[in-house]
Amino acid sequence: MAANPLTKRTRVDTDDVQGLVLQGFGKHRAAAYLVLEVIDGAGARSWLSSLLPEITLGEARPSGVARNLALTSSGLAKLGLPPATLSGFSLEFLEGMTSAHRSRLLGDEGAAAPVRWEWGAPGGPEVDVLLLVFAPDTDALTAALERHRADLTGSGLREVATLDTEDIGRGEHFGFRDGLSQPTMSGVGRAGPQRHTVAPGEFLLGYLNEHGQYPRSPQVTGADDLDFGRNGSYLVLRTLVQDVAGFWRYVDRATRRPDGSPDPEARTALAARMVGRWPSGAPLTLSPEVDRSELAEQNDFGYDADDRDGMRCPVGAHVRRTNPRDSLPPKPGTEASTDVGKRHRLLRRGRPFGPPIAPDAALDEGSAQPADRGLHFLALCSDIARQFEFISHTWAMNPAFAGLLDDADPLLGGHSSRGTSFTVQGVPVRRRHQGVPAFVTPRGGAYFFLPGGRALRHLAGS
Amino acid sequence: MTHQVALTFSARVLPGRREALERLLGVMAEDPDGNRVIPFARLPLTHFARVLLLEPQADEDEPTVIVTLDCDATVGERLDDLVQVAGAGLDELFGACADYPDVPTPDRRLAYLRAHLRDSRVFYVHAVGRTLPQIRDEARLRQALEDHLDTQVDQLAGLTPAEVRDAIRSHVASEPTLAWALAPAPQPALVWRLREKLHKIAVPALLVVTLPIGIPAAIVWALMLRWHERVDAFPEIEPDPERLRELGDAEDFLVQNAFTSRAPIRPGGFWKLTSRLTELVGDYTARHVFTTGSLSGLTTVHFARFMRVDPDEQVLFTSYYDGSLESYNNDFVDQVAWVLNTVFGQQADYPRTRWMVHDGAHNERWFKNFIRGHQVPTQVWYSAYPDLAAVTIDQNARLRAGLSGELEGEELDAWLRIL
Known part of the structure; x- marks a missing residue:
């Protein structure tokens, strides 16, 4: 990847960015996340291929159901991303959230230890793919989930967990309004206060970050040469x-x-x-x-x-x-x-999930x-170690x-x-x-x- | 009280002894405080210690054992302690190394240690003169006063800051285990302080005297520096993920971490000379400038040193720092990049600098790759206060210092805010 300032890209290529980076789908009050394991890579690829037209890209507010899709390092490997490309991802992403070292960094000990987790636990079903589904209402969500579950049958993937969410208004469960202080990504045309305006390379690979440098990005070389990381973002889910x-x-x-x-x-x-x-x-x-x-x-x-x-x-x-x-x-x-x-x-x-109180x-x-x-908890960034951890x-x-x-x-x-x-x-x-x-x-x-x-x-x- | 000293022992491992030695280090690592080889917690006045095995370099066949201790002075007394406390444990460790006496006695052990002592080129101490007993006593004082304050919050409400301080002082005076804190911490010995003061003045004085030669030389050096910075190759390294994982597996168990790196100087006499010069600058600033808890604003490093241990003059750097390596590196990049550029900038694979202090560590990715790329495992390390961050130690010292003498206005308010 060229770290040449002459190729500096200040405008974000929003049409190639999954919607969740650019918007919270706030009008879509119903949402659920399907955590999936890949059983058969070839099957999973064709499943992904048929899903592609439904993945919501860009800034435009979708009217119907919106879908975004993320993968873990094991998921990327099972879908056939070669080791040479995978090694371009960051160590913490390749290592995963539940290694002993990452648990120490995150304070996941005692009752919080990953061995006690309901999904993503070491030794449990492998977490490979995350399908995020956002719908205008619960009926639309239910219908969409039903269809996705039907599509999964015989697809080479199986469901590890469904993470339901609950519309409890604008707050979180302790009773406080949440999500008020978000950074504004520069390069997408929305202005925010200077103190919250952050370079796109802090959230997307392929752009200059707050150090004035390009984040490390996995590359595909050969005939289908591609900056695989570009317009992608690390997604932390807890x-x-x-x-x-x-x-x-x-x-x-x-x-x-x-x-x-x-x-x-x-x-x-x-x-x-x-x-x-x-x-x-x-x-x-x-x-x-x-x-x-x-x-x-x-x-x-x-x-x-x-x-x-x-x-x-x-x-x-x-x-x-x-x-x-x-x-x-x-x-x-x-x-x-x-x-x-x-x-x-x-x-x-x-x-949030679960009934409010x-x-x-x-x-x-x-x-x-x-x-x-x-x-x-779901967060997007370009450097898990420097940001989330x-x-x-x-x-x-x-x-x-x-x-x-x-x-x-x-x-x-x-x-x-x-x-x-x-x-x-x-x-x-x-x-x-x-x-x-x-x-x-x-x-x-x-x-x-x-x-x-x-x-x-x-x-x-x- | 006393100043701090850096002890480093370096010994070449005998052929065929490496594996047994690695097992021995494994035993030590399981219990740095009380292991049978060197029970570090029983070494008096020792803040930190480490033992590591340096891989052989190109022209060497066997690895080198490095033992470092960061202690309160004097070197002689600490050597005696080491011989007395470790005793036959030293035979186990150094018996695997060249030139160790066949029939060890306390005197021979001491002579061996003395013969294998190595100098540090730069020795950084977080707060020069703050001894181990002081750090521990002041931590106890802090805990006691915090606990006391918990019971007094309501009674103290409405009092003026001066009245609150008086109440705290009376409490300290009334507690036999705390009353010592009403006197300020003793300073290092007068002779030592005078010697340091003399060094502080003599070095600049000498520089002034040599200005007629020094200025032209500095100009030539600066131009050569810029020339080398522009034309030399500055390759970027990408550390091996497997090695990174191994290093990470040994980190972040305590408040502090131990860091060790080893890197060659860039090829050519110019970089050798420059690294020698920056070591002198580093030594001077560590001794006279960054002596009171802040390395140019960085407050997380307890002890650090630069050494040359190999025949080919590679730089061995060791430090003890608070937090993760990620935060250590971020502090470097965000706050003291110029310091890092100055002292690390001559090492191979360091990001390209501009006029020495510019660029360099500002290149975040490259800098982090350099740090991780040259890091080597620290097999054994010990901390006498593993739960104390350097900033906490500083606060505790300020808390104690504020119990004596006059305090008013903003100074008094700031003192109360420590608690």
């Missing part, structure tokens, strides 16, 4: 179970009045401090004391100027440590800090058999993040013996909450690649 009752019970107990009675306002405030946003989505940095829903969409803020020490949004809050904006070296508060942060952004396309109802819910709910390991799970002593991410941590405190910075001194349990437990996951259109056609042999 099924995260959320213990909503456990979460609200913990903050409830931590905020009881001296007489032992519950303090709903303090409860919500502590929960908001763990998240870094109020339930409406309003950032604590902009409104530290009360939830002001009109600020929910206000995302053009930094931490350094008004909230350097975490007096509004705690330093260890989930959203602050997964996107520290301008708060970290070099030179916090400046563009230099934000620019380094841009090398660690993700396009998030996750969707309000905080009060969660507090009353019997702890014996809580309903199964959570998030199919770095955010997980160096920021989210790091107990010493940004000067903290023993605080991992209050939402994602809890599976290790370290980092189980949550500190709310304050004057004259902080208040430390200890023994924060695990509220989120991974129960499946894999690293996929979401190829561009040309690469998909190559793979299908057409």
